[in-house]
Amino acid sequence: MSRYFNTAGPIRRDDHYYIEPLERLDLQEILTLIEQKKYFILHAPRQTGKTSYLLALMDYLNQQGKYKALYTNIENAQAARENVKKGIQAIMNALAEDAFDRLNDPFLKEKWKDVLEQSGEFSALKNVLSLWCRENEKPIVLFIDEIDALIGDTLIAVLRQMRSGYEKRPGLFPQSIVLCGIRDVKDYRMHSDIEKAIITGGSAFNIKARSLKMDNFTPQEIEKLYHKHTTETGQPFSDNVFPLAWELTEGQPWLVNALAYETCFKMKEGRQRSMEITADMIEQAKENLILRRETHLDQLTDKLKEERVRRIIEPILTCSSEPRNIPADDIDYAIDFGLIKRDGRLKISNLIYKEIISRELTSCTSPSIRD
Numbered sequence: 001m002s003r004y005f006n007t008a009g010p011i012r013r014d015d016h017y018y019i020e021p022l023e024r025l026d027l028q029e030i031l032t033l034i035e036q037k038k039y040f041i042l043h044a045p046r047q048t049g050k051t052s053y054l055l056a057l058m059d060y061l062n063q064q065g066k067y068k069a070l071y072t073n074i075e076n077a078q079a080a081r082e083n084v085k086k087g088i089q090a091i092m093n094a095l096a097e098d099a100f101d102r103l104n105d106p107f108l109k110e111k112w113k114d115v116l117e118q119s120g121e122f123s124a125l126k127n128v129l130s131l132w133c134r135e136n137e138k139p140i141v142l143f144i145d146e147i148d149a150l151i152g153d154t155l156i157a158v159l160r161q162m163r164s165g166y167e168k169r170p171g172l173f174p175q176s177i178v179l180c181g182i183r184d185v186k187d188y189r190m191h192s193d194i195e196k197a198i199i200t201g202g203s204a205f206n207i208k209a210r211s212l213k214m215d216n217f218t219p220q221e222i223e224k225l226y227h228k229h230t231t232e233t234g235q236p237f238s239d240n241v242f243p244l245a246w247e248l249t250e251g252q253p254w255l256v257n258a259l260a261y262e263t264c265f266k267m268k269e270g271r272q273r274s275m276e277i278t279a280d281m282i283e284q285a286k287e288n289l290i291l292r293r294e295t296h297l298d299q300l301t302d303k304l305k306e307e308r309v310r311r312i313i314e315p316i317l318t319c320s321s322e323p324r325n326i327p328a329d330d331i332d333y334a335i336d337f338g339l340i341k342r343d344g345r346l347k348i349s350n351l352i353y354k355e356i357i358s359r360e361l362t363s364c365t366s367p368s369i370r371d
């Protein structure tokens with residue numbers, strides 16, 4: 001099977017064209033943070049390549065052999081909402097399954113239920129990690145993906161258990177923990193039902209050493225990615241495709257892949273490998289993507305239902321002035337979700353988003369937006 005441009009989930013080296021994930025952040029810097037036993041955040045908007053990166057880093061560290069690295073995704077805990085017991089249970093289960101599947105390590109699978117039973121949800125995660133670290137000769141490095149799937153007291157319980165185990169690292173707690181999500185943890189404002197108070201991420205997880213943000217592709221990376229297809233199939237891209245793809249996407253990784261997939265694998269003329277891919281074909285692909293409302297684009301317009309987001313987007317879209325009287329928090333929120341960026345002044349992140357958002361807002365009076 002020949003490879004293709006990936007538009008669904010993390011990259012797989014055998015199936016997809018890709019930019020080497022480990023080159024997308026400064027590897028030396030990350031290795032130093034891990035070596036210094038730091039806990040840190042990796043964040044970026046949806047479909048930027050966070051998971052692809054962490055999976056590659058896990059493999060890299062395990063191959064190097066100094067640490068035992070585990071990636072886990074705690075998305076399943078989302079359904080627990082503020083129910084701490086159910087949330088912690090889902091997280092411990094995910095950890096145990098991932099340790100078994102990815103590292104062939106049964107320890108957590110055998111232990112987690114008893115630990116939860118004995119320690120209760122406010123200590124169990126910490127205790128089971130302690131036991132696991134004690135059991136392993138190598139220091140553990142843990143990547144927790146989709147941390148912002150958690151809310152309220154569940155999120156607070158996780159952050160506090162990390163904080164309380166922190167002093168015991170690396171012998172009795174992970175050497176390094178990376179929390180990964182869309183937002184920086186310091187920007188979380190969590191409502192604690194139990195304490196009847198707002199707790200900020202900065203206070204619940206004040207052991208955080210750094211927040212790293214993953215950027216979009218550069219124009220060179222777009223060209224490099226598209227060239228992989230030319231190398232494998234012989235199908236050329238005309239020179240003006242690359243600046244156009246940049247102009248339309250500003251490097252947003254999913255959009256870059258989706259445009260090329262649409263052109264080279266879905267559109268009839270593009271499927272002929274003897275045919276050069278032209279700028280007109282890319283324009284057509286853009287139209288198709290917008291009309292089809294792929295999930296990535298749907299997630300975007302979904303955000304427009306939030307009043308705090310619409311208050312920012314509308315003035316940016318309709319006039320050239322900066323939105324006024326908008327809390328800085330709300331602007332950061334829209335930036336973190338990848339809707340807008342600061343490029344001298346605030347602007348919509350790329351032309352495709354701009355087009356979708358303006359179409360959405362002009363049908364604006366659509367009930368979904370007014371509601």
Ligand SMILES: Nc1ncnc2c1ncn2[C@@H]1O[C@H](COP(=O)(O)OP(=O)(O)OP(=O)(O)O)[C@@H](O)[C@H]1O
Nearest residue numbers: 006008009010018019046047048049050051052257
């Ligand atoms: N290294 C890469 N090379 C090429 N494309 C990539 C790369 N990493 C990510 N992508 C593109 O981004 C998409 C999402 O990748 P991934 O699932 O790793 O990102 P994510 O930030 O974890 O997304 P989500 O927010 O949905 O969890 C892929 O389907 C692909 O289109």
Ligand SMILES: [Mg+2]
Nearest residue numbers: 050051052145
């Ligand atoms: Mg992901």
